[in-house]
Amino acid sequence: MDLRVSLQALMGRSLTRAAVAASVAAGLALTGACGGGGAGGDDSLTVGLLLPGGGASRFGQFDRPLIERKLKELCPHCPAAFAATPDPAVQRQQLESMITRGVDVLIIAAVDPELLRPSVEAAHRAGIPVVAYDRLAQGPIAGYVTFDGAKVGRLQGEGLLKAMGAKARGGQIVMMNGATTDPNADWFKRGALSVLKGKVKIGKSYDTVGWRPENAFVNMKGAVAALGAGNIDGVLAANDSLAGAAVSALNATEVRPLPPITGQDADLAAVRRIVRGDQYMTVYKPYKPAADAAVEMAIALGRGKSVESIATGTVDNATTKDIPAVLLPSVSVTVGNIKDTLVKDGMYTIAQICPPQLRSACDKAGLT
Template structure:
């Protein structure tokens, strides 16, 4: 089985390698064209395949035409990701950019890279238990605070903060970012609203979030739920499906994150209250710049450090943006994250776009 995985990953890596000509950087710091391996955790969340991967690969190519990018997606399988990383190291990757499926359990993989003198960048999720070169992500506690504050503002505006209960749908327990989002939200919400049910959702799965929301509706009663704190847009979609199925005529405010296209459309039509817009372009491009620099034997300075329980990791933390319907035009559309034509497709969405001046 292990041999078959190795061959499969080698085939995928060779197929997906980008760039041409020049040295492939067989040794650490091996010239101007290193081999960079990018590992993403899953594909259920739209951002990874639609944005993170292509933006990262494009930036590497722009900085280093001869660089090779090996790419693999673990499909939320930690064992599969381990095989992918080991295969890339065996192939001679000069730099690893790793968004871990289980960030608390990959220290052994980072250690394998260390033994080969291959630097590691923790991408989006903070790897714990070992030191490494860089961490690039967003201010995750701030994300949770923004979600909590947006929900609280909506409840106060509706006059329902003290009259009902909210449901919290947190992210995967294997993702340390989930704990940060949850902590940030609790900082804002605790003592101000009653949390009727709270779930840590395996795999960030929209289907599992739908099941959790169905359980909450059954336990609390449809009319007693006044808001939903969802840690991302995919799970928000699952929660909305559960509420529609339960017969809600008017949906309570629900939060999200990632500015997925379907979520942006839901915000415009009033089904979802807000999302957290992450400038994934900056995250991916910053990581690509660091990877190319590390592959060339350079080590740029970082603006801050984050302690991962073992070491202070040089860190680039990016700022999130809370987006409601009235802010989509001046953030998501203005930045070119989506074109107006992508969002304002037809019917109610097109009408909603016209109301907020998106055209």
């Protein structure tokens, strides 16, 4: 999918339907004050939040609580209707359920932007503005908040080349890309390739269905079988879940030493792998500025106001031009700067990163 980005500046300001399956209804949770409806009312704005994961996922651990906290700060009496699922069909039902419920505005991180498009169009017809979060939704969205995907990919590519050392000239790598249904995955891939092309040989490149680690595990084992255990000099893994699957597959096939592996999202398990030496780097995306911008956009749109003062640029999707957007920068994290990035920002404490079995490695990394 071609994502055309027009940046004016890089930094931005940091119901239930009978036909809806029971699993969808169970996935909808209401937090905050009771009541809702009444579009435009400062004290009665209901914000629908749809995420592709909850619980232990990045979206459950960081995005949801940050969004809900900012919403409570800016609009104390605005309830939030929340739903999370990795299943695109279920997410579409969840969105339709929120439309029926009569939410005033939606923040959506789409599992499958194309599949969700008819429901986004239905929200538009119902007068419900949609803020696309993290992933560019299709259809008439009113705002978009994400991190610069090309920059993420470049950071991964640059990190991998640095870790490969002399093998960065002519060495062979495996690319573990994200799902083709996620437009960000192609954005990341193109950013990485802009750095890697002409320098390394791409022995295998996989688009991981659903971003699922089990699929990445199978693909990585297949790459080892096809290329040979000693012929993989690096792994460009698009996020930390895929990186973890790659490490597991390489361990299962007894590849030693492990080649350098990239990641994204700064998952706690990935940070520990970096300390241990099993993963070279991850891309840290400070979630608070993104959550803050999404809530600011949602509240403005729900009250019928412009978001031009919040947006830092514009993007186009397949149906809509010049969508107001906030595109945020990311940070490369390796073992040497964990303390100055993740710990300093309060994402994790040293105690969280360093269980007893990693104490020696943490001491060596200066995590004391």
